[in-house]
Amino acid sequence: MLAMDQIYNIRFQAIRKGKSLRSIARDTGHDFATVKKYVNKEDFNEVKQRRQRESKLEPYKYLIDEWLQEDLKAKPKQRHTAQRVYDRLKEKFGEEFEISSRTVRSYVAQKKSELFGQKEGYLPLEHPPGEAQVDFGQAEFIENGVKITGHYLNVSFPYSNGGYTQVFKSENQESFLTGLKNIFEHIGCVPDRIWLDNLSAAVVTIKKHGERDLTEMFKRFALHYGFECNFCNPNSGHEKGSVESKVGYHRRNFFVPIPEFKDMAEYNKNLLELADIKMNRQHYKKKQTIAELFLEDKKAMLKLPEKEFEVYKLEKAKADNYGKVKFDNRIYSTSPEYAGKQVWIKASAFDIVILDQDYRYIEKHKRLYGEQKESMKWLPYLKLMAKRPTALKYSGFFKELPQTIQDYFERCEYQQKKAALQVLSKMVALTDIHTATKAFETTIKHGLTDLDSIWATFYTMTNQSPAASEIKLGDKIPDITPYSVDNSSYDCLLKGGDAGWKN
Secondary structure, eight states: OOOHHHHHHHHIIIIISOOOHHHHHHHHOOOHHHHHHHHHOOOOOOOOOOOOOOOTTGGGHHHHHHHHHHGGGSOGGGSOOHHHHHHHHHHHHGGGOOOOHHHHHHHHHHHHHHHHOOOOOOOOSSOOTTEEEEEEEEEEEEETTEEEEEEEEEEEETTTTEEEEEEESOOSHHHHHHHHHHHHHHHTEEOSEEEEOOOTTTEEEEOGGGOEEEOHHHHHHHHHHTOEEEEOOTTOGGGGHHHHHHHHHHHHHHSSSOOEESOHHHHHHHHHHHHHHHTTSBOSSSSSBHHHHHHHHHHTSEEOOSSOOOOOEEEEEEOOTTSEEEETTEEEEOOGGGTTOEEEEEEOSSEEEEEOTTOOEEEEEEOOOTTOOEEOOOHHHHHHHHHOGGGGGGSTTGGGSOHHHHHHHHTOOHHHHHHHHHHHHHHHHHSOHHHHHHHHHHHHHTTOOSHHHHHHHHHHHHSOOOOOOOOOOOTTSOOOOOOOOOOHHHHHHHHHHHHHHHO
């Protein structure tokens, strides 16, 4: 499989430069079928990672790199061809060098692309339809009653002055690409060209002559959607004035007063719809609405790929003795059975999914940001404890339970402890450990410790029904004479029976 840079170069030559497949194959040294394969490829989602053998060429790459680096000082006609590199390696290492010329040609083509790649373009003063600019802004938001400093992705379309925004808790790569994907899917097409700053989510390093090393996922993302990406010069924000203006516009018109919401992903859907409404205003310069001009923008854009691109980062991790894993300096639980084992962490902008080595689902968490350091899903651990209640006190997880529940279990006998663990597991499955703890605390506070009372408290907390209102009687209701019971007649009967019995 070719490196992502090689694939990008092949598609750039075919799609952007209009070169024929045969000329690309000749220029790059790749097989014609390989060139055709990647020009026609539509799905650039990451495949499941497999263990890859080290290339046989690896021990010799340092030498090839030195030769090609020296070529920068030589005239074009005196630089190494791929064949000359192969010949020199054969001369130097003789029979020890058992590598095909095709492998050498492929690597030389990749390295030359890095060393002699084209310089970046420049931002035009007049923007044609179909182009977009991208940048992040920062603002405060309130999620579930908690104020957070968030980041909002801004996509501006300079021709029409249209724009969209999406909110996240970070400017990480998953958030950046998720925001772009959401906007692409909402408008039903993809900008032909995107101008952006040197965001760390897209750019690894800026090299000489303005060349960029791009992140692997961003390269796959750009290939999948087919857009051309151009970058501004460092410290030159004025080069993308349209989106710089849009950052301020979105803050003033969308985020004042400070927005409050329960779910950020749902709030982002609302932002897309709000942006559509805002486009019905008049363009500041052209005598049309932004919505009308944006239709011209969309006509010049690329078709949305049929295959969805799944945005996530996949990392391998080893669970500790408690079955917990670390990602992005934060802790997530898996299950006791995975203690000490290797797992996969699949991270998206909003969620963390833990998978086993065969990519089977284990657990899912909300992704942590800011001051949040640990996410614990108790259910797998409680189920294990319920099977072995006597070992509960000596488990590491017992000490992590809330103190109220620890004290309760300390007082329980074996059968009650087993039943209580089952009830606690049921509560956590329906809600969470905090709600379950509150049910225990509230019941114990009222002097009750039996499980029926604890469950009744929990049920009341989670299934609250409106209190019955007082029934007020009207004035026309007649008075009812109270009825009193007279038991004297029954007393007579009892006396008669008593007399008869005595006789």
